[in-house]
Amino acid sequence: QVQLVESGGGLVQAGGSLRLSCVASGRIFSINNMGWYRQAPGKQRELVAVFTSAGSTNYADSVTGRFTISRDNANNTVYLQMNSLKPGDTAVYYCNIRWIRLGAMQDYWGQGTQVTVSS
Numbered sequence: 001q002v003q004l005v006e007s008g009g010g011l012v013q014a015g016g017s018l019r020l021s022c023v024a025s026g027r028i029f030s031i032n033n034m035g036w037y038r039q040a041p042g043k044q045r046e047l048v049a050v051f052t053s054a055g056s057t058n059y060a061d062s063v064t065g066r067f068t069i070s071r072d073n074a075n076n077t078v079y080l081q082m083n084s085l086k087p088g089d090t091a092v093y094y095c096n097i098r099w100i101r102l103g104a105m106q107d108y109w110g111q112g113t114q115v116t117v118s119s
Contacts, residue, residue: 009113
């Protein structure tokens with residue numbers, strides 16, 4: 001079993017910053033992608049940022065230049081530094097890890113952490 005535990009969410013004013021953390025435990029394969037997704041009320045879950053096994057990063061257009069994803073591979077931890085937050089960033093943020101091994105995808109999610117940005 002793989003467990004992902006997120007922390008760092010909360011209430012912040014527009015223009016402020018938050019740093020989300022996610023620690024993965026269990027049988028983690030080293031070649032994996034880790035990312036952050038978010039889901040606002042009434043909307044579909046969307047990709048925010050991903051840190052691939054190759055070391056590259058990708059961001060949603062809406063957060064590019066404001067958010068930064070990073071990894072601590074030794075501790076199976078991924079972070080999301082969120083700056084210049086906007087009310088539109090309000091959502092539940094989910095940590096994700098996935099990999100393909102022996103032709104099968106393994107995909108795990110955290111419980112989510114609430115981020116609320118006030119005007």
